[in-house]
Amino acid sequence: MSDRRDSTPLQRLRTPVQFLKGVGPQRAEKLAKLQLYTALDLIFFFPRDYQDLRELVSIDDLIEDEPASIAGVIEDVDFRGTGPGRSILGILVRDNQAYLRGVWFNQPFMRKRFNAGQHVIVSGKPRHQGNRWEMAHPVVDIIEPGERPEGGKLLPVYPLTEGVRQGMMRKMVHAALDSHGEDLEEVLPESFLQQHGLLTIHDALNKIHRPETREDMEAARKRFIYQELLVLQLAMSLRKHQLNERKSAIPIPVDFRIDERIRRLLPFELTEDQNQAIHEICHDLGRTIPMNRLLQGDVGTGKTMVSVYAMLAAVAAKSQAALMAPTEVLARQHARTLTKLLSHAKVRIGVLTGSLTDKQREEVLQEVAQGEIDLLIGTQAIIATEINFQKLGLVIIDEQHKFGVRQRAALRSAGNDPHYLVMTATPIPRTVALGMFGDLDISTIRKAPPGRQAINTYIGDDEQREKWWHFYRKKLREGRQGYVIAPLVDETQREDTIGGVEQLLEHLANGELEEFRLEMLHGRMPPAEKDAVMQRFANHEIDVLIATTVVEVGVDVPNAVMMTIESGERFGLAQLHQLRGRISRGKHPGYLCVFANPTTDASRERLEAFAGTTDGFELAEVDFKLRGPGDLFGWKQHGMPPLRIADLQRDGELLAKARADAFSITDTDPNLAGAKWEKLQRMVLTRYGKSLDIGDLG
Incomplete structure (x- = not known):
């Protein structure tokens, strides 16, 4: 290793752990399992708990x-x-x-x-x-x-891995802190530290790794939690400022005449929540600053009609709109819904999905480029294809948590940035919204349109199966339809199991539902086949659909009022709620029974909460409490680096404070370009520049 005088502080902090006192090559291999590769990694490897001697x-x-x-x-x-x-x-x-x-x-x-x-x-x-x-x-x-x-x-x-004991880990962390701690630079100005009552970086590191009192430990944790959340919120704020500075979107003005023309095409009066969301969207659409808005609403609250309004506003302004859905089944359903809704309007609709032949794809791309398609509906194929819009004004992304920030920003048109409206039927807890979607403005629809029927939810066990299937058959004989949901396509690992879709279909076709028309639907089927099955179900050529969670988003069959979910303990709370939203979408009340064998307290709590309320916002908070943000909203899937010490649920108060401070800083220095914030700007770009697509700040 080079002499300290021959290297910079940053180079020294990047010293591989094997060269640190008390580590060596063998222990370095073990530390790699904890993703600890450098002195810096060890210094910021925070304790998960403390033993109070x-x-x-x-x-x-x-x-x-x-x-x-x-x-x-x-x-x-x-x-x-x-x-x-x-x-x-x-x-x-x-x-x-x-x-x-x-x-x-x-x-x-x-x-x-x-x-x-x-x-x-x-x-x-x-x-x-x-x-x-x-x-x-x-x-x-x-x-x-x-x-x-x-x-x-x-x-x-500390968290450990095989072959590393607590005492050994303490010695290695403390050795790294002693030898390289002074190489760390303070990124927060002294006046800022004093104003917010925060420890300096060196004081905080010593007190988090070697606390003498609980007060020491809590003060140190506060410094690092706040800093981590501040850096995240600064990244969100910088992204928002960059979007606002572009001013390259096509303005889509909506006056009272356009508003009336659009409303005449809609099949029913909009609710107060829908109208408020439309008001907020229209305000954004009228500007040259690209809209970047999240529309969240519970299942069945009418987000689709709000998105239809926005797309028609774009067409009225003689620009194009694109709608991206997470699955081909949902994309094609959107296309059918819009085609039927706009049958008397002069709106040209195209579909672009992965199952198109090369010739079909080329035809669609040519029509888009020539402006012969007004609304393009598709899957990720839209951003996976080199596509040239003639005049793209609006992009709508359905079930946005399935798409990362960089995917959201992938569409451009002739030098223009389109307006973005991203939608989710998974209500997002407030702290998650601030943490993961802080670059978006948020519109919320809470109330369902009038006339939506109630859904009765039950948690069943094996003793109640006979009674449930008797009731299920009664409703089918009355002319209704139903779903049976399984967690897997095929489950043959255990004897006598009926846990997979294929086993369930065979079991039910020769048992409880033998007198009815059954078919199955799952993600391994070719897209065209899935689409055909869904169409037959919508046409009531199928009585019961045996399916996986491929039906969880968007499939709309008003006559389907019954649902059985097998192995309910295997599903997340948000997933159960999405599945429940597939029934009772018409004039008849819905009935759902979840058969489950919960083996943990969390699983039991999840099922009890699900049966206890149909309020998706309430369930989102419960799910967040039980599972955390990573599982719920695909934090890692979005490419976001993991939070080292902050917890979006526990640290909601500090998150709100960090957000207010971050936006206050960027209001006066939008790019953190001043000397005061130079080090903090570098930290923000290093941590979030790629995942949040923050460009060169100059």
């Missing part, structure tokens, strides 16, 4: 069944088999002259963790067994000899 008790002071932690030395390790596949592991821990035994049943892999002479902290619920205390399946933290401090302190607890 000040709260340790002696073995003599333990109270039965009251959780406690003791520190001691392992005197003996005992492991023995008790039968086929069964075993007991025990460790005997001494604290002064008292002893405690930790025991694990049927966990032989734990044996290699422990050796006599190790210093440990053992936490759990103690029970008296004969003349000594015992803890079953305790949490054990192995510490280095002498690590237990006089007077006590908080001991950081």
Whole structure:
């Protein structure tokens, strides 16, 4: 390695971990599994928790069944088999002259963790067994000899990987901090730190890795959580400012005459929420600044009609509009809906999906380029194809969480930026909206149009199956239709399972639903075949559709009022809610039964919440609480770097503060170009420049 005098601070921070004190090549390989490659990575590898050594008790002071932690030395390790596949592991821990035994049943892999002479902290619920205390399946933290401090302190607890113990990880992190901590530069101005009551970077790092008090630790965490959220919000704000500076969109003005002409084409009166959303959209469309708006609404609240209004406004302004859907089934349904709706209007509609032949695709592309198509409806094929619009004014993206920022921004037209309207039927919790979609203005539709029928939701078990299928058949005989949803296409791993679509179809066709017309629908089928099945279902040539979640978005069959969901514990809450939205879209009430075998508290809570309300906004908050933003909204799928320490749910208050501060900063310095913010600008671009498509700030 080069001498410190021959390298820059940044180069030193990028020193590979294997060259750090106490690491070496073998441990470096293990650290790579935690994505720790450089000194900088180790310095910013934050503890996931802290062991409070000040709260340790002696073995003599333990109270039965009251959780406690003791520190001691392992005197003996005992492991023995008790039968086929069964075993007991025990460790005997001494604290002064008292002893405690930790025991694990049927966990032989734990044996290699422990050796006599190790210093440990053992936490759990103690029970008296004969003349000594015992803890079953305790949490054990192995510490280095002498690590237990006089007077006590908080001991950081880091995420680990196989072959790396807590004591070893602490030493490596602390060594990296000691040797390279001073190479870090402060990105926040001193006046800003004082104004917001934040620790300096060096003080915060020492206090997060070596806190003496909980106050130290909390102050350090606040600094890093706030900074992480501030950088994210600055990235959102910079993106928004860049869009506003372009001023290259085609203005789409909507006066009262155009408004009347559009409303005459719509099949029903719009709700107050729909009208408010249209008012906000029309305000944006009238400007040369590209609209960048998210329209969120619960299932069945009428987002499609709002998007139709916006597309017709674009056509009235003699420009083109494009509608992107996540699946071909949904894209073709949108095309059918719009063709029927606009049958008496002079609007030319084209469809571009992956299943078109080369000749068909070329014909569509030529018509788009020549301005012979007003509305282009398709899938990701629209952005995966070299396409030249004659005059693209508006892009609408349905189920926007399935498309990343860079995908949203992929369409351009003859030097113009189109207006963007992105829609989702998955209501987004407020903190997620600020965190992931902070570059978008948001319109919300909460209330469904009048006349939408209620959906009755039940959680069933095997004992209720016969009663449910009797009711299901009764409704089918009355002329209604239904769905049966399975989590998989094919499930043959276990004997006697009917968990997949193919097994369900065979089972039901020879059992509960043998007198009815059944077909299946799943994602492995060719697009044309899927489309044909959906068309037959819409025409009531099929009574019951056995399907996977391919039907979760947008399929609209008003006569379908029944739904059975198998293995409900395998579905997310938002997914269950989307599936429920497929029934009762006409004049008849809906009935849904979810058969499930939940094995965790979270799974049970999810199902209880689902049965308890049909409010998608309420369910989104529950789902967010249970699963976090990554699973719900595809944070990683969008290419967004993971948050190291901030949590969008827990840190909502700091997120709102960081957002206000970020937009205040960019209001006075839109590109962070001043010397005061130079280092912060570099951090924002390094972290989010690519994923949020933030261009050169100059």
